[in-house]
Amino acid sequence: MPSPAIPTRRSVLQGGLAAGVAVAATASGVLGSSPANAAAATPSSAADKIRPFRASIAGTRLTELRHRVGSTRWPSRELVADREQGVQLAASQALAKYWKTRYDWRRFEAKLNKLPQYTTEIDGVEIHFIHVRSPHKDALPLLATHGWPGSIVEFVDAAGPLTNPTAHGGKASDAFHLVVPSIPGYGFSGQPTERGWDATRVANAWVELMRRLGYPKWVAQGGDVGAVVTDTLGRLSPAGLAGIHMNLLVTALGGAPVPTVTAEEQAAKAALTAFQTTGSAYLTEQSFRPQTIGYALSDSPVALAAWMLDHDTDSYTKIARTFLGGSPSGNLTRDHVLDNISLYWLTNSGVSAARIYWESAHPQAAGGATPPAIKVPVGFSAFPGELFQAPRSWVESGYPTLSYYNKPARGGHFAAWEEPELFTAEVRAAFRALR
Incomplete structure (x- = not known):
């Protein structure tokens, strides 16, 4: 199979994980394929076993x-x-004061433990995942991948609407069985002890996970890093994958040509350029020196929090203001923000999570192959508070199999986390025709 191109420093600065990572889908084969029936998913060894998990x-x-x-x-x-x-100092000090005096991790731990969680070893790494089966028998299996600096926290409040739509104003025909894995190096998943865990390897692991769970047909969703993994899944085209949905346009982040004729396209280009020039300092550090910043992320919780909040998007700005008494960005209250930061701190996963950016910038396979085209249907939701609100023309350029496109009225970079009900509506609409 052709090898991926090695991203240049400029390409990594332009798109981080998106730059060159989609190409990396050609680097390795899929770990197995989805079974024809659930019985085929029976674990073949002790290492393949799926074990219950509770956060404690x-x-x-x-x-x-x-x-x-x-x-x-x-x-x-x-x-x-x-x-x-x-x-800003005032925002960091307000966050620290709330974290020390009012935040309650046990509240979140209990909330998380209400969701069925499991671990299983795949490719030498223990994978933690949430797996909520819908009460509706014809539910469609949905694999949702989080981003950075997010985590499984992004999907906790969306789990109910996605899996039990009749209890949240929806129809039984819109139900999903939900699978939310923690990327290796993030949260409760194991931390890789060898290099090579790029988006392709993560995507291969997800294919194996869905095989073990016995799902012969499934769909995938992701934003941020999760969008890169989801894009890669689409290019790998494993048996059983029926379609994908994303809320970040990784093809544009990766430097693919985009039209800039209309006012909408020009505005998106300006926002993308602003991010690339003034909002990507974290991306540079994590792509080239993750270990260096890792000492601060592992030693100081306030340094970790500041690092995770240092992004130039509407959502991040509102998060910082929330600790100073401002209105939260949708569901991103002070407690919900600290749930995510605390998860990173308590699992000491600041540096291990950052390394996936380094993996993108330093692929082990060399070459200049063109990435395979995505043949499955693609859904896309352009939330207004994203790094840039991708016009339909941009998405169609990157994904000729586009089957669903919408511009929701609100929501940002953490769409599922910020607006779980609205996000759920988008995912339902994107995959409705694939059931």
Whole structure:
């Protein structure tokens, strides 16, 4: 099989994981294929077994977290009135105060443990995943992949509407069986001990996961890093994958030519250029020096929080303002934001999560092959608070098999997390014709 092209420094700066990673879908074959029936998914060894999982963080670690937050040595205040120099001191101090004095991890832990969770070893790494089966027998299996600096937290509040639509104003015919894995190196999944865990390897692992779960037909969804993995799944075209849906246009991030004729296209191009020039400092560091920033991410919870909030999008700006008394961006309240940051801290996954960017910039396979075309139907939702709101013309250019496109009225980079009901409506509409 042809090898992927090695991304240049410029291409990585343009698109991070998106730059060159979709091409990496040609680097390796699919780990198995979906079974013709559920019986075919019977684990073949002890390592293949699927084991129940419950989150349970020791109280001493929560005490240590509060102590570390309270012991932060603060930098001097930024010299500008906006976020031009990074996350502002006032926002970081307000976050720290709330984290130490009011935030309750046990609340989130109990909420998470209400969802069925499991682990299974795939390709040498323990994979943690949420698996909620719908009460409706004809539900369509949906694999949802989170992004960075997100996690499975993104989909927790969408689990109910997706799997039990009749309890959330929907129809039984719109139900999904939901599978939400933690990418290796993120959250409760194991941390890789060898290089090579790029988007292609993650996508291959997801194919194997769906095989083990006995799903002969399924669809996939993702945003941010999850969009790269989902794009890669589409290019791998494993047996059983019926369609994909994304809410970040990774082809444009990766430098693919896009039209800039209409006012809508020009506005999207301006937003994309602004991100590439002033909003991608984290991307550069994680693509080339993840270990260096990892010391701060592993040693200081406030450094971790600031690093995760340092992005130039409407959603991130509102998150910072939320800790100063502003209105949250949809569902992104102070508690929900700290659920995600705390998950990173308590699993010490700051640096291991960042390394997937390095993997994108340093693929092991060399070459200049053209990535295979996506043949399955593609759905796309252009949320207004995204890095850039991709016009339909851009999406059609990147995905000729586009079967669904919509511009929701609200929502941003963390669409499922910010607007779980609206996100659910988009996913239902995108896959309705594929059932």
